[in-house]
Amino acid sequence: MVERAKRRPRDPEATREVILEAARTLLAKDGPEGISLSEVAHLAGVNRGTAYQHFETREKLIKATADWVSDKLFLAVFGDPATVGERRVEEVDVAELTDRLSDFAMDNPELCRVWLMQLLASPDPGADPFWREYCGSLERFAATEMAAPDVDAEVLAVINLAGAFLWPVWARAHAEGAPQRVQLARRFADECLRLSLYGSMRPEAFPDVAERVAKGPRPMSRRGRADS
Amino acid sequence: MVERAKRRPRDPEATREVILEAARTLLAKDGPEGISLSEVAHLAGVNRGTAYQHFETREKLIKATADWVSDKLFLAVFGDPATVGERRVEEVDVAELTDRLSDFAMDNPELCRVWLMQLLASPDPGADPFWREYCGSLERFAATEMAAPDVDAEVLAVINLAGAFLWPVWARAHAEGAPQRVQLARRFADECLRLSLYGSMRPEAFPDVAERVAKGPRPMSRRGRADS
DNA sequence: GCAATAGGCGACAACGCTGTTTATTAAACC
DNA sequence: GGTTTAATAAACAGCGTTGTCGCCTATTGC
Missing domain, CATH: 1.10.10.60 (Homeodomain-like)
Structure with a gap:
């Protein structure tokens, strides 16, 4: 023995x-x-x-984990990578997608944060599969008639993901049990969708802000990023 | 000697x-x-x-630093705490406020992140002066006619702050020098304002999402948080 | 089968941080 | 002046991590 x-x-x-x-x-x-x-x-x-x-080194281990998270995220949010390429932007169910992102974040808060930090600090985010698809589809969406004009897809993607992955920290600190957590996840998703649809300020009430934000003469014009 | x-x-x-x-x-x-x-x-x-x-302990030191950051944030974003109480929500310059937040975040990325994490993980965020004022003013604003209906101020506050304090991580990784960083800060503020004004999706194109988001029978109705 | 390869293992030395404790010094306060 | 107490110095034990060895042996490939 x-x-x-x-x-x-x-x-x-x-x-x-x-x-x-x-x-x-x-x-x-x-x-x-x-x-x-x-x-x-x-x-x-x-x-x-x-x-x-x-x-x-520890860093490489973390990096490897982040890569794994990226794949899982992809699967959870977009589904099987093999079939995604064919899907057209117009047929994506935004509400579904938001829910899935929110849920996954709530289920794996720390892992998601690890991934996000890695991504944000990376000089080449395009190498990450999930980011590629998330930001990419946002860009493609922004180019359609269904999107608000002048969306800066990259910034918006960071805002969305930052919110989705930090909200669980708040939620965990405030939820008593699992059902409350589910509710908080839903609350985030709802506000996220509401914000996407209507914003938070009535544009009519803020003419000067509206003017600042309007980048081009026509509403659908491409916004200029590289102007010195 | x-x-x-x-x-x-x-x-x-x-x-x-x-x-x-x-x-x-x-x-x-x-x-x-x-x-x-x-x-x-x-x-x-x-x-x-x-x-x-x-x-x-180290934790207490960090906590103390976070408190200091909160004060500095307050000063940088809202100005002198003594005169803030009197200001009415209607006269706040949102664009100015957004710029100041964005700039401060870009100048103190790590410190802001430390503060944010402390706050989110805290069971009693209301104890923090900056959060108190930021979330509070958002709530007061949401109650006015200038705001979009059904705003969930708390969630929105987290989204905004998360974006503002994580964007610098991205920005630092992508900016070559100081001028580029300034430009990226501006880009964030612009998208933030644009999002606040118009959202990112045209509501007409998403009737079902709009229905989900509509919490009450009338547009101005209070949204229910405590429903089981 | 048999040898070579390399995956897996155990041990070493060194370092830095944590907490805590002692005794000492010297400034500040009454 | 005498008391108080902030600041220093030094030492302790304990812990966990970092690297870097050389050895062992199962697997692989001939």
Whole structure:
């Protein structure tokens, strides 16, 4: 009955996955900064040296986790990546999409935050699949007649995602139990949709602001970003 | 020429301030998690024991810094707290306010994030002066005829602040120099105002979403939060 | 089968932070 | 003056993390 710490069967892929899974668990619990390679290795039931072999540094481990989150986000919000490419912007159900984003954020608050921070700090956000699709579809939508004129899709995407991924922090601090959390998620989604439809200020009451915001002579004109 | 590490004149208030200042510097540089009491004490030129005397733990130091940020935010966005109480919601210049918020966020990205996280995670946000005024004025505004109907001020406040304080992360990663950063700050403020005025989707094109969002029979009805 | 490869393991040394405690100094206050 | 107390210095034990070894051995590929 000598419990030899039996050596894990030599399977790099699987080992890497165990480590990643442990990393996810800890990241989801303690957030991006309360995590160490040692801890992860311990939880994964893997030698620390082994963990170092797969992920040279903590940063790379976090990056890898963020990539995983991006995929899950994609799946949860847009569905199967294989079938998404064919979908046209016009047929997307915005309310559904908002709900799914809000729900996923509520279910994985820390992981989403990790992903968001990685993305925002990245010099090349276009490399991220979820961002690519989210911002991209927003841009495509902005070009349609269904969208308000002069939308800055990139900024709007950041605003939406920032709200969606920080709201859970508030929600967790204020919700007593699971049902309340569901309600708060819904409340966010509702306000998000309401804001998208009507804004928060009546334009008639703010002629000067309206003038400032109007970028071109005609409502549908493209807004200029690169003007010095 | 013996450089005795000359003892700091006995002035608790001043010492506390030196420590806080050092904490701010480090927080602004490394963010909330890359900070230690030792480091702060060292930078402040204060004995570690002294630092521990003023702030028992790292958390309390961060909390104290967040409080300071709240005050500065208030000053930068709303102006002198003494004269604010008298101002009526109708006479607030929203564009000015948005610009000031955006600028302050761009100038103090990490500090703002520290504050925001503290606030969101706090069970009693109402204790924070800036949040009190920001969310409060939004609520008061929402009650006027100048606002769109059915605004959920609390959610909207979180969305706005989350956007304002996370946008700088994106901006820093993409701006080459100071002028570009100014431009990006402006771009955020513009989109923020545009969104507030017009939303992003034409309501006529989304009748079902509009129906979902319409909470009451009449447009001005109060939305129900506490319905089970 | 057998050897080589490399995945996985255990141990080492070094570092930094945390808290807490002691004793000492010196400024400030009455 | 004498008391109070902020500030300093020094040391402690304890913890967790970081890197970096060399060894072991199961798996793979011949």
